[in-house]
């Protein structure tokens with residue numbers, strides 16, 4: 161059984177990390193990352209930064225996304241895995257692709273997400289928010305994130321610990337909306353609160369794997 165340890169990243173450590181671009185380059189150089197939602201927005205920027213810094217990246221995104229073109233443009237250190245984060249088979253295939261193409265998996269960055277900005281009840285039209293839409297957001301943003309975490313840590317646990325004793329790192333995207341609800345944004349608020357909870361809960365998964373929450377200012 162793999163060794164178990166939890167690491168809490170202090171604000172000071174994050175600031176030191178952010179402070180120098182060299183620090184980031186040294187941190188990710190040679191690593192292999194799986195980035196969900198990697199074909200657009202935050203995920204795409206993460207993929208581009210990883211490859212630029214000498215890491216390899218697997219873009220996990222929907223078959224209809226720009227993933228194939230992005231992977232082709234970034235060269236041999238990038239691969240596209242057409243996948244839906246809510247599918248066990250798809251995510252398993254993406255994790256396998258990381259191992260087959262690049263030999264291991266060090267990072268998983270969860271950026272795949274959808275948002276529906278609709279009021280809970282539209283009093284003008286006398287129509288409630290669609291329950292189906294709300295459930296779809298929960299399924300992609302929460303179940304999808306958990307699906308990726310649970311399958312990625314299995315692969316990371318096979319890594320030898322690095323000099324800091326870490327076998328891997330997982331970053332979950334959150335939002336300031338998790339803490340500060342916005343009108344029409346409960347589809348965002350609820351999943352992001354849960355995303356933070358998953359991160360807090362998962363910290364107790366003792367596999368020498370760091371779990372971080374990346375909250376952006378939306």
Ligand SMILES: NC(=O)c1ccc[n+]([C@@H]2O[C@H](COP(=O)([O-])OP(=O)(O)OC[C@H]3O[C@@H](n4cnc5c(N)ncnc54)[C@H](O)[C@@H]3O)[C@@H](O)[C@H]2O)c1
Nearest residue numbers: 197199200201202221222244245271272273274335376378
């Ligand atoms: N952009 C921001 O400033 C910001 C701020 C806070 C939170 N967020 C959250 O971060 C997440 C990403 O934001 P973004 O701006 O990069 O969005 P985006 O729409 O640019 O990218 C999301 C990506 O996820 C992919 N995706 C959607 N459903 C998927 C699924 N089922 N399986 C696999 N891939 C799927 C999409 O194809 C797309 O490429 C969203 O959940 C968003 O709410 C974004």
